[in-house]
Amino acid sequence: MVRPLHPKERPLYSRRAFLQRAAAAGIAMPSLAAILAACGSGAQSNVQGGGGGTDGGSNEFGSGGIAGAPYPLSRPNAPVTWNVDPSQVVASDAKPEQNATVKILRWPYYLAPSVIKSFEAKYKCKVEETEFSDMDKGLAKMNTGQGDFDLLVGMNVWALGRSIAAGLLRPINLDHIPNLAANCWDSFQSPFYDVGSHYSVPYSVWSTGIFWRNDKVKDNIAGMANPYDIFWTDAPVDKTHLLANAQDVLAMAMFRDGLTDVNEVDDATVTAAKEAIAEVVHATNASFDHSDYTELPKGQAYLHQSWSGNVSDAFVFLPKGDQAENLSYLWPVESGVPGNVDNDLLVLLNTGKAPVLAHLLLNHILDADNAMTNFATWTGYQMPQKTMTRDALVNAGLSPEHLANVYIVEADMDRGSRELELPAAADALWQSAYAELQAGV
Amino acid sequence: MSSGASSARGRSWYPRWYWPSFAAPATLFLLLFFVYPFYVVLCVAFGGVTEILREPAPAWNPASWNPGILGFTLSNITHTDGLYHTAFLRTFAYVGLATLACLLIGYPFAYFLARHAGRWRGLFVALFFAPFWISYMLRMLAWISLLQDDGLVNTTLQRVGILQTPYPWLAGKPITLIIGLTYGYVPYMVLPLFATLDRIHPSLLEAGRDLGASPGRTFWRVTFPESRQGILAGLVICALPMFGDYFTQQLLANTKGTRMIGNAVVDSLTIPIFVPRGAALILVLLVLLIGPIIYYLWSTQRAAAQVGVAA
Numbered sequence: 044m045v046r047p048l049h050p051k052e053r054p055l056y057s058r059r060a061f062l063q064r065a066a067a068a069g070i071a072m073p074s075l076a077a078i079l080a081a082c083g084s085g086a087q088s089n090v091q092g093g094g095g096g097t098d099g100g101s102n103e104f105g106s107g108g109i110a111g112a113p114y115p116l117s118r119p120n121a122p123v124t125w126n127v128d129p130s131q132v133v134a135s136d137a138k139p140e141q142n143a144t145v146k147i148l149r150w151p152y153y154l155a156p157s158v159i160k161s162f163e164a165k166y167k168c169k170v171e172e173t174e175f176s177d178m179d180k181g182l183a184k185m186n187t188g189q190g191d192f193d194l195l196v197g198m199n200v201w202a203l204g205r206s207i208a209a210g211l212l213r214p215i216n217l218d219h220i221p222n223l224a225a226n227c228w229d230s231f232q233s234p235f236y237d238v239g240s241h242y243s244v245p246y247s248v249w250s251t252g253i254f255w256r257n258d259k260v261k262d263n264i265a266g267m268a269n270p271y272d273i274f275w276t277d278a279p280v281d282k283t284h285l286l287a288n289a290q291d292v293l294a295m296a297m298f299r300d301g302l303t304d305v306n307e308v309d310d311a312t313v314t315a316a317k318e319a320i321a322e323v324v325h326a327t328n329a330s331f332d333h334s335d336y337t338e339l340p341k342g343q344a345y346l347h348q349s350w351s352g353n354v355s356d357a358f359v360f361l362p363k364g365d366q367a368e369n370l371s372y373l374w375p376v377e378s379g380v381p382g383n384v385d386n387d388l389l390v391l392l393n394t395g396k397a398p399v400l401a402h403l404l405l406n407h408i409l410d411a412d413n414a415m416t417n418f419a420t421w422t423g424y425q426m427p428q429k430t431m432t433r434d435a436l437v438n439a440g441l442s443p444e445h446l447a448n449v450y451i452v453e454a455d456m457d458r459g460s461r462e463l464e465l466p467a468a469a470d471a472l473w474q475s476a477y478a479e480l481q482a483g484v
Numbered sequence: 485m486s487s488g489a490s491s492a493r494g495r496s497w498y499p500r501w502y503w504p505s506f507a508a509p510a511t512l513f514l515l516l517f518f519v520y521p522f523y524v525v526l527c528v529a530f531g532g533v534t535e536i537l538r539e540p541a542p543a544w545n546p547a548s549w550n551p552g553i554l555g556f557t558l559s560n561i562t563h564t565d566g567l568y569h570t571a572f573l574r575t576f577a578y579v580g581l582a583t584l585a586c587l588l589i590g591y592p593f594a595y596f597l598a599r600h601a602g603r604w605r606g607l608f609v610a611l612f613f614a615p616f617w618i619s620y621m622l623r624m625l626a627w628i629s630l631l632q633d634d635g636l637v638n639t640t641l642q643r644v645g646i647l648q649t650p651y652p653w654l655a656g657k658p659i660t661l662i663i664g665l666t667y668g669y670v671p672y673m674v675l676p677l678f679a680t681l682d683r684i685h686p687s688l689l690e691a692g693r694d695l696g697a698s699p700g701r702t703f704w705r706v707t708f709p710e711s712r713q714g715i716l717a718g719l720v721i722c723a724l725p726m727f728g729d730y731f732t733q734q735l736l737a738n739t740k741g742t743r744m745i746g747n748a749v750v751d752s753l754t755i756p757i758f759v760p761r762g763a764a765l766i767l768v769l770l771v772l773l774i775g776p777i778i779y780y781l782w783s784t785q786r787a788a789a790q791v792g793v794a795a
Contacts, residue, residue: 113536179756182537209536281655289755328656330739342633343654362634467538474755481751482567483740 104208107238111466114208117200118306119461122235125207125242127214133398135218143397144169145404148181149196154408155421162407168400178202185211185392193395194404197246198388200236201464206390212242213391219402220244222409228427228453231386236463243388244405247352247424248451250459251291251383252374254335254349254357256342270375271299273346275319278327282345284338285320287331289477290462291383295348296320298381298460305383306463310472317476324480331481336360336423339370351449352424355442367443374448376458384451384459386427425450529554529763533756540759557764568748568765575744578658579726582665583673586722587715589666590673594714595707597674598681616671624735627664628654631736656739664732669725673718680714681707713787720780724773745769 101107108115108123117123145162147154151174159170173190175181178199184190186209198206206212217223223244224232231245253270259282264273274283274295285292294305296316302308323329336353338344340360351372358367376382389408391401407413414426419441425431433450436442442449465473527542530549534541543549560566593612601608615623630636631653638650653660684707692702730746745765752762 177754179539179754183539183756186537186539205536205538281652324740328739328741330656332738467535470538471757474757478567478751478755478758481740482571482743482748484565484567484570 104204108204111469112204112208112464114204116204116464116466117236118463119235122238123204124238125204127241131393132214133216133219133402135216137219137399139166139399139403140168140397142168143400144171145194145397145400146170146190146192146395147172147194147196147404148175148184148190148192148392149173150175150181153197153422153424155417157420158408158413158417161413162404165407166400166403168397170404182206182211185394188394191394191396192392193397193401194389194391196389196408198243198390200386200388200461203236203243203388203390204464207242211392211394213393213395213398213401214241215244215391215405216402219399220406220409222406222411226409226411226414226428226430228429228456230453230456231427243390244409245427246387246389246408247422248384248386248427248456249350249352249424250374250376250449250451250455251286251295251348251350251385252354252372254339254347254354254370254372256339256345256369257371258369259342259345264371265373265378267378269299269380270373270378271295271380274323274348275299275326278323278329279345280327282343283323283327283329284335284344284347285323285329285331286348286350287333289473291348292320292331292480293317293473293476294383294460294462298375298383301381303381303460305460306465308469313469313472313476317480320480321483324483340365351451352422354446355425355449356423358443358446368445370446372446372449374455374459376455377448381460383462384455385461386456427451427453427456525763525766528760529767531760533760537756539756540763553760554764554767557761557768561768568745571743571745571748574742575727575746578662578665578742578744579723582662582669582726583719583723585662585666586670586673587718590670590677590718591711591715594674594677594681597678598684612674613671620668620731621735623668624664624732627667627736631660654736656737656742658737658742661733661737661742661744664736665726665729668729668732669722672721672725676717676721677711677714680711680717684710713784716780716783720776723776727769727773 102114103126104114105123105125106115108117108121110116115121115123145168147159147170149172154172159172162168163170173184173192175184178201181195181198182202182205185192185195185206203212217240223240227245231240233239234243234245237243253264253273255264255273260273260277260279262273262277264270267273274285285295290305293313293316296319297305297308297312299319300315302312332338333350333353335344335347335349336357337360339347340357341362349372351374354370354372358370361367361370374382374384376384389405391398391405395401408417409426409428411428411430414428415431418424418426418431419439425436431450433447433452436450437444437447464470524542527544527549528540530546530551530553531543532541532550533539557568561568561572563569597605597608628635631638633650633652635653637653638647641647642650688706688710689702692706693699697705728746728749730744730750733742733744733747734750749762749765749769752758752765
């Protein structure tokens, strides 16, 4: 097996020495990936100092909102109007760039290829897509200034203010996006997080609720006075899963206790929520993940805290012979207790080289037919379109009738509670609590 | 010999830097992809967080390094109720058991290859390593399929009457994680063992037998001691990457009860304000792993010296 050495080849390293050095090199392996990952630091370099610089009144970034960050933090009862630099706004009569490439930054599987293709054909351009795996990584990619990205698909509302303050977003000229007024729900024409829609248009809406296999969990969850109790009273051991992020998990315990505003809570409330979730984790060996749409159909989980958008098409992952009737979903607000409802955004980035086409792509995505194609064939996440009513979606056969409650109606946006950007200190507190839950301490 | 070599070097056409220059690409690689990133990790661990995007802000100037995060991390490792204490202990236990399992599986196979496989050796090597031509992620996904409630493992165990109901292998069971780690890293044990066992000269074994030793005694008195450096190399090569592994746990046993150091690092790196903590964990892990590697280097050098004395 080993080729004999020619006498002229100097055996600098014996096999033993080679093994010795190879093993020594191995010390680098455990951490090399993490070391390399740490190299991608952002361009922004101002180190955190004191607290926020706004009183919620008005500053260089916008007006309204509440204090807690260098820019206003939006709340439903404290809307924010973001300032716009007119020189960055695309003219209303600007023509689409010719032979250009529109560069998109998006979550995985979050924009239907057929919608992209129809846009490319319509405007004779190319579209390049780059993925990010979570919003923080998306922000980091934006902040590098590399990639010349024109737009981002699926920005969380909590990331909007900091992106504007960091100068990463391009203002929107709504003259290029008539489909916002024509097709989207009225509540998204001038939302509290971006009054006047200066920087964003809505993309998807969802609720956060309880997803379970009713053939395995026999409790009548929908009939419980407080459906969240199922996680504390009769959650299946080894088959209970929670969402893998600080806000959704901790907010669930707060909603269970009747809180409707989970964004303005004190340290003691966060600690109590952590301890309550720790009870669930301890009792059920619960894990944290976002794979509900495959885990429940495959029986890897029987009870999952879930986003309605993940539930809406979970039935397609059922194994042969299993039935969609075995899957149930409940938004606890339907039972009279608080619960989360949210949306994400389409935004333009100021690094883009094709801003007019980027506007037109936003308009293309908000077209009623394209929105339906995007939802029905690809994302599974409902868009706040006037034509996407609950009845229409069920009648179209997109979900079984008993799962019609995965679809949001416009009034739900007022019935549900939002999970919004927290002041820096509060954010650290929530994240620390979640880290402790993950660590089991 | 040395004067001859000197005169040969004196007559050579190449300058003194010629042969050392061959190491330049590897040196450059090391500087670019290890030394520099390592410095970045240091700067992140001793740095802060940006005010607006709340991303890590490395402190490039060592004079401005803030040791607070490293202190926090060390405190959470050493205190029994710390964030990372259990994960560290658990990692050492899992890595120890999985490495031992790799040795118990790898040694007999390497011995068979080196001594008894004969002309089929190539075939056996190819068959053993065939699954490892597939990516690590796909192999772990295959394990998910095998271990789920209605997977092959549960259905087989139920069919032969060992289990009455499916065992929840994928619900955060340490045994699943140890199996996964063992499966993932066992080739790294086999290769150095095979290389070592294959080099043991048959005359040594014949001498043992000529002196009246039984096959078992010959193994324990000759083969095993001669393969010690291979075992040590295999242990080091297997264990070191296992210490940084997070993927196996994420796929096969994703609960807090099986969380390893690698998971603590990755979890920290995915939350921007905690990236400095992740960097500090990396530093601590590196320092901890230097211990075994120093022992390994010392051991091999001592063995080499003993061979030299014997010669």
